[in-house]
Amino acid sequence: PFATNLHAQLTQDSEKLVEQIQQQLEELRLKVAPFADDVHKQLAKNIEELQLKLNPYTEQFRTSVQENAEELRQQLTPIVQKLQAKIQENVGSVQTALTPYALELHQTINDKVEQVKEKLSPYTDELKLKIEQNVEELHKNLALYPQDVQEKLNQQIELMAFQMRKNAEMLRTKISENAEDLRQQLLSSADQIKEKLNGNVADARQNVAPYIEEFNTQMNKKIEEFSQSIAPAGENINKMIVQKAEELKQKLGPYTVGVQDQMQV
Amino acid sequence: PFATNLHAQLTQDSEKLVEQIQQQLEELRLKVAPFADDVHKQLAKNIEELQLKLNPYTEQFRTSVQENAEELRQQLTPIVQKLQAKIQENVGSVQTALTPYALELHQTINDKVEQVKEKLSPYTDELKLKIEQNVEELHKNLALYPQDVQEKLNQQIELMAFQMRKNAEMLRTKISENAEDLRQQLLSSADQIKEKLNGNVADARQNVAPYIEEFNTQMNKKIEEFSQSIAPAGENINKMIVQKAEELKQKLGPYTVGVQDQMQV
Numbered sequence: 312p313f314a315t316n317l318h319a320q321l322t323q324d325s326e327k328l329v330e331q332i333q334q335q336l337e338e339l340r341l342k343v344a345p346f347a348d349d350v351h352k353q354l355a356k357n358i359e360e361l362q363l364k365l366n367p368y369t370e371q372f373r374t375s376v377q378e379n380a381e382e383l384r385q386q387l388t389p390i391v392q393k394l395q396a397k398i399q400e401n402v403g404s405v406q407t408a409l410t411p412y413a414l415e416l417h418q419t420i421n422d423k424v425e426q427v428k429e430k431l432s433p434y435t436d437e438l439k440l441k442i443e444q445n446v447e448e449l450h451k452n453l454a455l456y457p458q459d460v461q462e463k464l465n466q467q468i469e470l471m472a473f474q475m476r477k478n479a480e481m482l483r484t485k486i487s488e489n490a491e492d493l494r495q496q497l498l499s500s501a502d503q504i505k506e507k508l509n510g511n512v513a514d515a516r517q518n519v520a521p522y523i524e525e526f527n528t529q530m531n532k533k534i535e536e537f538s539q540s541i542a543p544a545g546e547n548i549n550k551m552i553v554q555k556a557e558e559l560k561q562k563l564g565p566y567t568v569g570v571q572d573q574m575q576v
Numbered sequence: 577p578f579a580t581n582l583h584a585q586l587t588q589d590s591e592k593l594v595e596q597i598q599q600q601l602e603e604l605r606l607k608v609a610p611f612a613d614d615v616h617k618q619l620a621k622n623i624e625e626l627q628l629k630l631n632p633y634t635e636q637f638r639t640s641v642q643e644n645a646e647e648l649r650q651q652l653t654p655i656v657q658k659l660q661a662k663i664q665e666n667v668g669s670v671q672t673a674l675t676p677y678a679l680e681l682h683q684t685i686n687d688k689v690e691q692v693k694e695k696l697s698p699y700t701d702e703l704k705l706k707i708e709q710n711v712e713e714l715h716k717n718l719a720l721y722p723q724d725v726q727e728k729l730n731q732q733i734e735l736m737a738f739q740m741r742k743n744a745e746m747l748r749t750k751i752s753e754n755a756e757d758l759r760q761q762l763l764s765s766a767d768q769i770k771e772k773l774n775g776n777v778a779d780a781r782q783n784v785a786p787y788i789e790e791f792n793t794q795m796n797k798k799i800e801e802f803s804q805s806i807a808p809a810g811e812n813i814n815k816m817i818v819q820k821a822e823e824l825k826q827k828l829g830p831y832t833v834g835v836q837d838q839m840q841v
Contacts, residue, residue, distance in 0.1 A: 346721055350729065353717045361710050368706070372699045379692045386688050387681070387762070394677040398773060401673045405666045405780075412659040416652070423651050427644045427802075434637045434810065441633070442817065445626050452618050460611055471824040475817045482813045486806055493802045497652070500794040504787045508663060511783045515670075515776035522769045529765040537692075537758045541751055545699065548747045552707065552740045559736040 354560040361556055365549040372545035380538035387530055395523045402516040406509055413505040420501055424494040428486060435483040442479060446472040619825040626821055630814040637810035645803035652795055660788050667781040671774055678770040685766055689759040693751060700748040707744060711737040 449468050453461050714733050718726050 346725055350718075350721075350725075353714075357710065357714055357717070360713075361706070364706050364710075365703075368699070368702065372696075375696060375699065379695050383688050383692055387684060390677075390681045390684050391766075394674070394681055394769065397674055397677045401670045405670055408666045409659070409662055412655075412662045416655045416659055419652060419655050423648050427648055430644050431637075431640060431806070434633070434640065437633065438630075438813070438817075441626070441629050445622065445629075445821070448625075449618075449622055452622070453615075456611055456615075460615075464615065467824055467827055471820045474820045478813045478816045478820070482809060485809045489802050489805050493798050496798045497791075497795060500787075500791045501656075504659065504784060504791055507787045508780070508784045511776075511780035515773070515780050518776045519769060519773045522772045526762075526765045526769055530762060533758050533761045537754050540754050541696070544747060544750045548703070548743045548750075551743045552703075555736045555739045555743070556710070559732055562732055 351560065354556070358553060358556045358560065362553055365553065369546045369549050373542040376538055376542045376545070380534045384530065384534050388527075391523060391526055391530070398519055398523075399516065402512055405512050409505075409508060413501070413508070416501045416504075417498060420494060420497045424490050424497070427493075428490040431486045431490075432483070435479055435486070438479045438482065439476065442472065442475045446475075616825065619821070623818065623821045623825060627818055630818065634811045634814050638807040641803055641807045641810070645799045649795065649799050653792075656788060656791055656795070663784055663788075664781065667777055670777050674770075674773060678766070678773070681766045681769075682763060685759060685762045689755050689762070692758075693755040696751045696755075697748070700744055700751070703744045703747060704741065707737065707740045711740075 718729050
């Protein structure tokens with residue numbers, strides 16, 4: 312009977328307790344339940360607003376990146392063009408500036424070697440004069456000799472005079488030929504300076520050209536890459552931000568639902 | 577008797593004839609003999625005089641050749657030096673002239689890429705502002721909820737806000753890093769133009785230098801050769817002329833001696 316009483320008592324007590332707990336839970340449920348849905352709604356609304364706020368911003372950012380990239384390209388292009396023009400101009404001016412000096416060297420070689428030839432020319436003339444004087448004197452000295460002796464001697468003298476004149480002419484030829492050789496050798500050596508210089512200057516210009524070309528290519532490519540890389544980054548980051556808000560909603564979901572579930576024990 | 581007479585007659589006649597011939601030869605010998613020696617003397621004197629006349633001339637010619645060669649060298653040297661100086665100057669001036677343009681390109685890349693970074697910076701600030709506004713709104717919306725619900729939600733909101741701020745910061749970093757990359761790539765490409773240009777200009781100068789050196793060497797060598805070749809030529813030709821006169825003496829020697837010999841038949 313005690314056991315029965317106890318059981319009944321316990322049953323009664325526990326039923327009472329359950330009733331009390333249920334009552335308390337019900338109160339809590341009533342107190343919390345509206346918020347669960349509310350929080351969800353609030354978060355959904357907040358995410359939607361964030362999305363709405365970020366959308367035009369994403370578009371704006373993309374446009375701004377492209378505009379800035381284009382502007383950068385437009386700012387750099389004329390400066391590269393100017394550099395290129397100045398390279399052409401200056402490298403060209405080296406040739407122009409140096410041409411008169413190379414020409415002067417060429418001209419001076421021509422003139423001065425000619426002068427050397429001219430200055431040495433009187434010596435040949437004088438030599439010829441001395442030969443003629445000598446021959447004349449020989450003839451004169453033989454004038455008193457008998458006719459037959461004179462004739463024989465004069466023949467020999469004329470033969471000698473002919474050979475002497477030929478010798479004098481050889482000197483003139485030698486001077487002329489040697490001067491001509493000298494002129495040719497000096498000119499060829501001088502012209503090599505000019506050729507080499509023009510060649511190198513042209514090379515300098517040609518060698519730089521591909522680097523300017525390369526810069527233009529790189530500039531366009533890199534600015535494009537920058538633009539392509541940055542513009543979607545803005546979009547992606549905005550997506551990530553919205554995703555974080557979404558995650559918050561998901562995270563808080565079980566909690567609020569959990570409160571409701573707890574109420575339904 | 578007739579034969580004897582004839583023989584005697586012939587003997588007498590021939591003796592008479594021999595006598596006559598000898599007499600005539602003697603006359604001729606007497607007539608010619610003095611000239612043989614005279615001609616020799618005359619020729620010897622003439623050769624001596626020719627030699628005396630030619631000696632100072634030989635010396636003069638040698639001096640004149642050397643002086644003219646030296647003068648030629650002195651006339652060409654300053655012109656080569658001027659050309660060399662102008663090459664240095666002009667080639668150097670290319671670098672000087674182009675430096676500001678290369679610098680401008682370098683500077684513009686630096687400035688303009690910096691500007692792009694600055695122009696895109698407000699977007700990050702704005703993004704952060706939007707995040708803060710969103711977070712604040714969330715907090716505000718939860719203000720009416722019970723304390724225990726608020727606390728739980730606020731914790732989650734703060735966690736989300738932290739991640740959102742990190743995302744916004746990522747955009748700033750991305751812009752900054754990409755702009756830095758762009759700057760470095762453009763600068764390296766621009767600097768290559770300058771380096772290549774300076775290199776080529778320096779090359780041009782260096783490549784021409786040996787040709788100027790070569791010209792100087794050739795000039796000295798060839799002028800020396802000219803001088804060495806021409807100066808003795810004058811002397812040799814004078815020697816040949818004297819030799820011709822000597823030959824004349826030798827040639828006429830046997831003739832005059834021959835006349836004497838004939839006289840001694």
